[in-house]
Amino acid sequence: MAVFTPVTLDDLSQWITQFNLGRALAIKGISSGIENTNFFLTTETGEYVLTIFEKLTAEQLPFYLHLMRHLAERGVLVPAPIANLEGDILHTLKGKPASIVTKLEGESQLDPKPVHCEAVGAMLARMHIAGENFPMHLPNLRGLDWWLKTTPVVLPYLPDGPKELLRAEIHAQDAFAASPVYRALPRGPIHADLFRNNVMFSGDRLTGFFDFYFGCCDTWLFDIAVTVNDWCIDLRTGALDLDRAKAMLDAYHAVRPFTEAERDAWQPMLQAGALRFWLSRLYDFYLPREAEMLTPHDPTHFERILRQRIDHPAPLLF
Ligand SMILES: Nc1ncnc2c1ncn2[C@@H]1O[C@H](COP(=O)(O)OP(=O)(O)OP(=O)(O)O)[C@@H](O)[C@H]1O
Ligand SMILES: N[C@@H](CCO)C(=O)O
Incomplete structure (x- = not known):
């Protein structure tokens, strides 16, 4: 606890x-x-x-x-x-x-079906549109700058295989963030941590998104990648579940159509979404804070997801 x-x-x-x-x-x-x-x-x-x-x-x-x-x-x-x-x-x-x-009604849907992913995708698109005229700004405090700062802190704890993967991915993401395609991505306020345990359902009816405390201004596509990487995968292997991913992305696209830049950035962005949580979990695992009792999340889960995204490129966004 x-x-x-x-x-x-x-x-x-x-x-x-x-x-x-x-x-x-x-x-x-x-x-x-x-x-x-x-x-x-x-x-x-x-x-x-x-x-x-x-x-x-x-x-x-x-x-x-x-x-x-x-x-x-x-x-x-x-x-x-x-x-x-x-x-x-x-x-x-x-x-x-x-x-x-x-307090939101209901409970988290920890074994989502395409119908739940569809509801999350549509609400996420509505959230992005509704946030467009939000006047305040906060950068992503768990974005590239934090990744670059945190990587050397956790690297010494890692065995050779994961160490190589982390080095290669941080390098790739640094280059991706400097590319014209990345700069063309639409952006605004995002949730940035929209995992299964941060959404409530009452039966199949979505009752709300919560836990906005990683919210920030960043690319909408990063938000979508983080969400897909949790809702639309086999939790054991990290492999994408194509039915759930299609349900989520089609529902999102129907509310807020994806842009060409988003299509071109999809693959590296899925990797970015995995890297972000691999790094934060590594940090919490190796450098824990004191609490009355605390169970850190397993970092290897996101190492597997990252490897899956690299080894099995995702289908196109549209
Ligand atoms: N507005 C809400 N309505 C109903 N339940 C809520 C609400 N906010 C939080 N909870 C409950 O509290 C739990 C913990 O909340 P939350 O996820 O915000 O904490 P946290 O410390 O930010 O955790 P983490 O970042 O690990 O997900 C949730 O799993 C949920 O059961
Ligand atoms: N969703 C994060 C925890 C912080 O909310 C994770 O699974 O690592």
């Missing part, structure tokens, strides 16, 4: 009066996250999610919370941040930044 900062009902009795939510009735730590401390919070007015941000600073957080509010106001299914009586959506609890957002 990863509760970095414990919170009790006693801690909340005064704090909650700054909101129009009534009294806090119950609070329950959520064990699954590895980035923030999350609680299900029940108050007299309903159920919410209380998050204490462990690593994110008050400089980055307004972007995430305002983006969620911007999207929620435009009909994209995401948790809506709750403002206090002064209108603020970023709060402080136990000396750390905190938020309260609406």
Whole structure:
């Protein structure tokens, strides 16, 4: 369980009066996250999610919370941040930044079928379009600059095979990012971490995207690649599942047609999406932070995905 900062009902009795939510009735730590401390919070007015941000600073957080509010106001299914009586959506609890957002109904679909991938693809395209006029900017803090900085930190821990793969891929991605095709890609606010465990379904009905705390401004295609690399693969081998990938990409394309540059960039972008999570998992695995209990994600999963994308080029986007 990863509760970095414990919170009790006693801690909340005064704090909650700054909101129009009534009294806090119950609070329950959520064990699954590895980035923030999350609680299900029940108050007299309903159920919410209380998050204490462990690593994110008050400089980055307004972007995430305002983006969620911007999207929620435009009909994209995401948790809506709750403002206090002064209108603020970023709060402080136990000396750390905190938020309260609406709780999404349902649960994660961890064994997705094409119908789920179709719903995710269509909502992702709607999200990209709805974000186009969002006025705030945040670069991808887990983008190329971070990859270049992190690679030499994790390389010494790796055996020869993975070491060679990482060196070659970081080199290839550095060149790709400097190419005209890359520069022609459409961009805007993206989720950047839209895995199975960051989407809720009630049955086959998508009820929302959440966990926007890697959100940033980057290419839409990177967001799509990250999403395909999780939703549309065989988790054991990392191989693409063509039925699920087609369902997701066709649904996306029907809402926001892909561009020529996106078609040309698809293959290297799938590799970029795999590299990003391989690197962050390597970093968390070899250089873990302290927590009450913490199970780091397996880095070799994304090493396999990266090898699969290199060895078996994906079908064209359209
Ligand atoms: N708005 C929400 N509605 C319903 N459940 C939520 C909501 N936000 C978070 N949760 C629940 O809390 C869990 C952890 O949240 P979240 O994924 O945001 O944490 P995290 O620390 O960022 O984790 P990670 O980055 O590892 O996915 C989710 O799996 C989900 O069950
Ligand atoms: N989705 C990330 C965890 C951070 O949200 C991973 O699977 O490595």
